[in-house]
Amino acid sequence: MSKPLNVLFLSSEVDPFAKTGGLADVSSALPQAIKELGHEIRIMMPRYRFISERRFKLHDIIRLKEIPVSVGKETELGNVKSSFISNLKEKVQVYFLDNANYFGRDGIYQSPVGRKDYKDNDERFIFFCRGVLETLKRLGWQPDIIHCNDWQTGLVPAYLKSLYSNDPFLKPIKTVFTIHNMAYQGAFPADSFPKSGLPKNFYQVDGVEAYGKFNFLKAGLFYSDAITTVSQKYAEEISTSEEYGAGLSGLLSRRKKDLHGILNGIDYHVWNPATDDLIYRKYDAKSLDAKPDNKRALTGRFNLPFNETTPVIGAISRLVEQKGFDLVLEIFDELMKMGFQFVLLGDGDKSTEKAFESLHKKYPEQVGVFFGFDKELAHLIEAGSDLFVMPSRYEPCGLNQMYSMRYGTIPVVRATGGLDDTVEDHAGSGKGTGFKFANYDAKDLLKALQHAHKVFQQPEEWKKVMRNGMAKDFSWEHSARQYVNLYKELLKQ
Numbered sequence: 024m025s026k027p028l029n030v031l032f033l034s035s036e037v038d039p040f041a042k043t044g045g046l047a048d049v050s051s052a053l054p055q056a057i058k059e060l061g062h063e064i065r066i067m068m069p070r071y072r073f074i075s076e077r078r079f080k081l082h083d084i085i086r087l088k089e090i091p092v093s094v095g096k097e098t099e100l101g102n103v104k105s106s107f108i109s110n111l112k113e114k115v116q117v118y119f120l121d122n123a124n125y126f127g128r129d130g131i132y133q134s135p136v137g138r139k140d141y142k143d144n145d146e147r148f149i150f151f152c153r154g155v156l157e158t159l160k161r162l163g164w165q166p167d168i169i170h171c172n173d174w175q176t177g178l179v180p181a182y183l184k185s186l187y188s189n190d191p192f193l194k195p196i197k198t199v200f201t202i203h204n205m206a207y208q209g210a211f212p213a214d215s216f217p218k219s220g221l222p223k224n225f226y227q228v229d230g231v232e233a234y235g236k237f238n239f240l241k242a243g244l245f246y247s248d249a250i251t252t253v254s255q256k257y258a259e260e261i262s263t264s265e266e267y268g269a270g271l272s273g274l275l276s277r278r279k280k281d282l283h284g285i286l287n288g289i290d291y292h293v294w295n296p297a298t299d300d301l302i303y304r305k306y307d308a309k310s311l312d313a314k315p316d317n318k319r320a321l322t323g324r325f326n327l328p329f330n331e332t333t334p335v336i337g338a339i340s341r342l343v344e345q346k347g348f349d350l351v352l353e354i355f356d357e358l359m360k361m362g363f364q365f366v367l368l369g370d371g372d373k374s375t376e377k378a379f380e381s382l383h384k385k386y387p388e389q390v391g392v393f394f395g396f397d398k399e400l401a402h403l404i405e406a407g408s409d410l411f412v413m414p415s416r417y418e419p420c421g422l423n424q425m426y427s428m429r430y431g432t433i434p435v436v437r438a439t440g441g442l443d444d445t446v447e448d449h450a451g452s453g454k455g456t457g458f459k460f461a462n463y464d465a466k467d468l469l470k471a472l473q474h475a476h477k478v479f480q481q482p483e484e485w486k487k488v489m490r491n492g493m494a495k496d497f498s499w500e501h502s503a504r505q506y507v508n509l510y511k512e513l514l515k516q
């Protein structure tokens with residue numbers, strides 16, 4: 024093997040320390056997969072107060088208040104703690120940048136009560152981005168690559184191209200910026216820009232400004248050496264459509280040659296029905312007979328009657344506009360008439376929660392709902408459902424459809440982003456891994472579910488589709504190799 028690379032991976036959420044969605048799963052699994060390929064990769068994230076010192080055996084790397092970071096006119100002091108993630112053979116070191124003013128809170132981006140974004144999210148992530156670079160200098164560990172993820176890390180490439188461009192230690196570093204979701208941009212009022220300390224001429228259209236705001240995502244997209252996103256289809260969508268590009272498709276299309284689609288993988292150490300301790304009964308493609316026991320446990324958990332011949336649709340999701348639950352609501356009565364059962368684990372938008380709560384009251388024998396975040400229940404839903412529905416408006420990659428396939432739970436998805444890249448539509452005679460529909464239209468979702476319902480009545484055909492999905496390999500190794508190749512390309516330049 025050629026010389027191992029040094030990579031710093033930056034993320035605002037990393038499983039098991041802090042998670043609101045798929046970013047945390049990726050930020051945990053991808054670094055481990057890159058490490059397995061023989062490279063030195065370390066993670067840095069904020070130290071939120073709820074990350075337990077005891078549970079994760081945090082230890083001091085850089086003592087209290089030793090890292091001065093300018094935020095506006097103030098100097099904020101940081102310190103660094105460390106822990107490891109080690110689902111695989113190799114341990115990956117995680118650094119936590121700590122500052123009690125900014126991160127000594129109960130939420131990641133918003134207060135758990137009231138669900139309002141913290142007002143100083145600009146300052147919090149200015150501190151993080153600059154603090155990361157100051158920390159590297161203090162550690163004396165020089166990465167070849169800094170791999171940034173989403174808007175919270177977007178200022179790092181901008182700092183490297185400005186305040187630190189003559190710093191002999193930081194200057195050689197190349198940056199990769201990965202987009203996990205274009206809809207979250209970290210766009211702050213113009214008067215927040217001076218707090219960053221970036222040169223004045225960076226606040227322009229060819230820079231960090233977008234639509235009159237200081238846009239952290241744009242900073243990452245504009246100043247990084249390469250951009251990736253989490254599926255080929257999403258890369259195409261965001262660089263060609265204003266809607267998918269959320270106002271930044273022009274910039275992405277100009278940077279098309281630097282924009283790469285690399286599909287997320289899934290962590291089979293966590294999501295594998297053959298070894299999953301969180302489900303009722305383990306199984307694999309050769310022991311599918313054990314799967315209905317999970318369905319029995321799942322329906323029991325929601326106090327629904329169990330009937331092996333009743334198809335259960337599962338859903339696990341943040342309840343936000345992106346995820347398309349308005350389409351499900353539109354056709355819900357129809358689905359009930361067809362005899363489906365439906366279980367939802369969701370967290371988010373209160374009006375969507377209310378709508379499903381009243382459907383549960385209306386159809387107590389067919390509908391189960393749980394609102395909140397529950398890892399264990401997520402695993403049981405994957406194992407116990409027959410179908411898994413993801414009618415997203417857009418979906419950069421999506422993980423649950425891949426988990427579902429591994430659990431023999433057939434996904435019903437809208438053909439967008441990573442959903443389109445990972446699910447093959449059922450084409451009869453045992454072909455395909457799921458059911459897809461193209462337009463964002465409730466009638467089309469209904470057609471896909473009617474088709475699924477019909478196939479469910481043909482157990483042999485159904486099992487073939489289940490097995491096709493279970494046989495798919497979405498492991499991280501393949502994606503990790505693609506990232507490493509990209510890092511190497513950048514270092515040649």
Ligand code: ADP
Pocket residue numbers: 043044045046048339340341368369370395396397398401420421422423424
């Ligand atoms: P996104 O990142 O847009 O939320 P993904 O499909 O990429 O969507 O990833 C979602 C991840 O979050 C999956 O691991 C899923 O199981 C998990 N998840 C989402 N909502 C919940 C919830 N309410 N409880 C437990 N896990 C959840």
